[in-house]
Amino acid sequence: MDFAESDEHRDLRAAVAAVTADFGGSYFVERARAGEPTQELWDALGKAGFVGVNIGEQYGGGGGGLVELALVCEETGAQGAPLLLLLVSSAISAEVIEEFGSDELKARWLPGLADGSGKVVFAITEPDAGSNTHKLSTTAVRDGDHWVLNGTKHYISGVDEAEAIVVVARTGRDESGNARLSLFVVDADAPGLARTPLPVDIQVPEKQFVLHFDDVRVPAGNLIGEEGAGFRQVFHGLNPERITGAAVCVGIARYALAQAARYANDRTVWDTPIGAHQGVSHPLAKAAIETELAALMTRKAAWCHDHGLPAGEASNMAKYAAAEAALNALDAAIQTHGGNGLAREYGLLPYWGMARLLRIAPVNREMILNFVAQHTLGLPKSY
Numbered sequence: 001m002d003f004a005e006s007d008e009h010r011d012l013r014a015a016v017a018a019v020t021a022d023f024g025g026s027y028f029v030e031r032a033r034a035g036e037p038t039q040e041l042w043d044a045l046g047k048a049g050f051v052g053v054n055i056g057e058q059y060g061g062g063g064g065g066l067v068e069l070a071l072v073c074e075e076t077g078a079q080g081a082p083l084l085l086l087l088v089s090s091a092i093s094a095e096v097i098e099e100f101g102s103d104e105l106k107a108r109w110l111p112g113l114a115d116g117s118g119k120v121v122f123a124i125t126e127p128d129a130g131s132n133t134h135k136l137s138t139t140a141v142r143d144g145d146h147w148v149l150n151g152t153k154h155y156i157s158g159v160d161e162a163e164a165i166v167v168v169a170r171t172g173r174d175e176s177g178n179a180r181l182s183l184f185v186v187d188a189d190a191p192g193l194a195r196t197p198l199p200v201d202i203q204v205p206e207k208q209f210v211l212h213f214d215d216v217r218v219p220a221g222n223l224i225g226e227e228g229a230g231f232r233q234v235f236h237g238l239n240p241e242r243i244t245g246a247a248v249c250v251g252i253a254r255y256a257l258a259q260a261a262r263y264a265n266d267r268t269v270w271d272t273p274i275g276a277h278q279g280v281s282h283p284l285a286k287a288a289i290e291t292e293l294a295a296l297m298t299r300k301a302a303w304c305h306d307h308g309l310p311a312g313e314a315s316n317m318a319k320y321a322a323a324e325a326a327l328n329a330l331d332a333a334i335q336t337h338g339g340n341g342l343a344r345e346y347g348l349l350p351y352w353g354m355a356r357l358l359r360i361a362p363v364n365r366e367m368i369l370n371f372v373a374q375h376t377l378g379l380p381k382s383y
Contacts, residue, residue, distance in 0.1 A: 046116015
């Protein structure tokens, strides 16, 4: 067991940090407050080959895996500019299309995903289904050389920035009455597809949408893999989403702790820096420990995925630990700043919104605890 980071990974961290540092926290906070995309940073990372670091070289990607993509997610966050769409475009959509898509779908979409010139987002969540994927009501019915989609998706990120959407739809039911799911690549401007902005009170650059599919016709060739194989395909994408979400949280935690440590060293009250007081230093030290533990589990989960090993348990644990670590780090950082922790000048609250979102999505911590109770501890299923 080797915990030493390779030279290649250290170089990747440094290169991603260098690109992101040219933008930094002030850029992210400005865009988060305005609700505007961080497109310039995305383009810069794409040009440098980092957005598609996990995509095969034959499609213009970096030829790496989820370990490398997680490093990109972590380092952008650590420089103060976390990118939520790395979770859905680079992690879910790219992984699913490359693993299960036809040669035509790979050739059409992977080069743009690799160089950052295109984004493909992901639509599974529905207002009445929640975490119960079997209750998905969006349907796809075969009609000649097309599939016809009808239904509604909820809380879909970044549709306004995307060329296409990977949509999870029900294409039938099995002998037990459970949904048979299939995945489709749907053009974001397809006739019959309406998108409505979903207002949220957190400050993040990426917008949320409700999608309505009204007899949206999708070419048969846009079916990803086999009809009815959606459950297996979805979880091949959801584990990467959880892992990269964890990596983003680790990066946010590192950024918050760096800001807090700088402030605690510089801020002097009663002739000594406030960082000398245990009431300030201990919460930050505790958050630093939690962050490092979450980072280790995130690396394990990414390694398991890249080696074709079962990654569900590690992915869920990493996502749980990292979201908690990020929120604890931000809370400690805000408290360290005192009243300045709420001041616009210091720009900490937008990161709290991002971390709080990632405690809920892509899977909430209660469902993770259900998973661990059942699969790790062998306890009876509770739902």
